[in-house]
Amino acid sequence: MDINHIAKLARLGLSEKEKEKLEKELPSILKFVDKLNEVKADKIDPTTQVTGLENVVRKDKARVKSKQETEKLLKLVPNIKDRHVKVKAIL
Amino acid sequence: MELNKLTIKQAHKGLKNKDFSAIELTESVLNKVKSQNNSIHAYLTITEELALSQAKITDKKIANKEEIGSLAGIPLAVKDLILVEGIKTTAGSKILENYIAPYDATIIKKLKKSDAVVIGKTNLDEFGMGASGENSGYIPTKNPHDLERVPGGSSSGSAAAVADNQCIYSLGTDTGGSIRLPASFCGVVGLKPTYGRVSRYGLIAFASSLDTIGPIAKTAEDIEIIFDAIKGKDEFDSTSLARKEENNINKIDIKELKIGVPKEYFVEGINPQVEKTVRNAISNYEKAGAKIVEVNLPHTEYALACYYIIMPAEASSNLARYDGIKYGLSIEDNSLLEGYLKTRRQGFGSEVRRRIMLGTYVLSAGYYDAYYLKAQKVRTLIKKDFDKVFEKVDVLMTPTSPTTAFKLGEKTNNPVSMYLTDIYTVSVSLAGLPAISIPCGEVDSLPVGLQIIGRQFDDEKIIKIAQKL
Secondary structure, three states: OOOHHHHHOOOOOOOOOHHHHHHHHHHHHHHHHHHHHHOOOOOOOOOOOOOOOOOOOOOOOOOOHHHHHHHHHHHHHOEEEEEEEOOOOOO | OOOHHHHHHHHHHHHHHHHHHHHHHHHHHHHHHHHHHHHOOOEEEEEEHHHHHHHHHHHHHHHHHOOOOOOOEEEEEEEEEEEEOEEEEOOOHHHHHHOOOOOHOOOHHHHHHOOOEEEEEOOOOHOOOOOOOOOOOOOOOOEEEEEEEEOOOOOHHHHHHOOOOOOOOOEEOOOOOOOHHHHHHHEEEEEOOOOOOEEEEEEOOOOOOOOOEEEOOHHHHHHHHHHHHHHHEEOEEEEOOOOOOOOOOOOOOOHHEEEEEEHOOOOOOOHHHHHHHHHHHHHHHOOOOOOOEEOOOHHHHHHHHHHHHHHHHHHHHHHHHOOOOOOOOOOOOOHHHHHHHHHHHHHHOOHHHHHHHHHHHOOOOHHHHHHHHHHHHHHHHHHHHHHHHHOOOOOOEEOOOOOOOOEEEOOOHHHHHHHHHHHOHHHHHHHOEEEEEEEEEEEEEEEEEEEEEEEEOOOHHHHHHHHHH
């Protein structure tokens, strides 16, 4: 397994020591889940939802938030400028 | 009288009879919490001010001779994965160390309407990821029956708090066994409801096709009261739903009951004393007139492997939101990407990182079909096993865990052996069924739990059956 590639996909910073540890642990967990290879399931439908609900929709209308609600959310933002969430430039 | 030791039913009666006030009851619980938290570590946050203000509401109603509900004035503990407005909610993770919940979860809203009293937020395995309570980002919870042993996880604090009378009841969450296992290890009653019967709005997401919220209490009678208060469809959770026919079951006739005992749950690996205790509990139902039938759930041996693909896959996707931008820990660096990497490296504990890596791998290009899709297909087979046996029997009875509580540190170095702890609980989660764990005896002074599994939506029925033990 290419630990660096997976860590990059997961946007997860890992120390060299942790990479070494995961390089041992993950294959042992995969070996354990490989047990599923014993099961023939080609013609079985996958289960994504257990209670049979399908396409639950609501009206395409935003819920109006009160100023208090908005303030509470903004208070949690680590880096803020003029009530806008501030991030590093990506271009 | 030690008020903190009361059940919901007893406390309610005492409040109504004016034997004591809601403030006295709350103070008695708070005192116990304060004296014990440094040894058990059941709580991450104690909400004394909130609790006392809520208790006053009930005392006022009683003074005004108003009717009070069955949960009014009664102190509860809330797993720190569930939002309580204005209170710190950490998910047991350093990444949310300073996160103040901006709103109430639907179930908290419901309980506040019932004049419930929130004592505090309980310790847990980070984001619910663990079977022992040792993966808390802060400090491991101890088992009140033996401080050298784990309380079980991930609702470690919620179960330990009930067992140690540091609350009257609590809320936990169960994704693969996280209510049932600690209830079993701590000798209390815990219900994992049918998937969707309790709203998840305001629950910090872990594995969304499996996550449920449920009660932990001292008796099955109390479980019924709490479940009645928190269940129901919620417009803010599109996966929530009500029971099809809302006919409440008032009586269960044990003589009419057919109990299935799955062979696969009594195989090698189970502690023989645990098996004996559980079989003894099942035979009590038989003595009361129930019919016991041995049944087969042939795909049981694949459940754990199936779970350890689906759960990390969903978790890796859900936990992508912790990027240090909108809330939570934020470590700035030269670029946006460097900031993500450092925030997530510092904020997540090692088990969480392990599961994110595993989940990302099984969802990645080239591996999706072999792992994730395959697991979803096996999930169908596991569910069908249950459908088939429930044509013949009304409920299933099994041990909740193959062993009693193990020692702290015993399994921390071997993830696979820790994962095996969930062996009797994950199938139920994959099939979305309700199950309750109820204490049925002790082995070497440590509690053993009996798991009663019902058909989908038969939550009320298994609660009633548990009351007959």
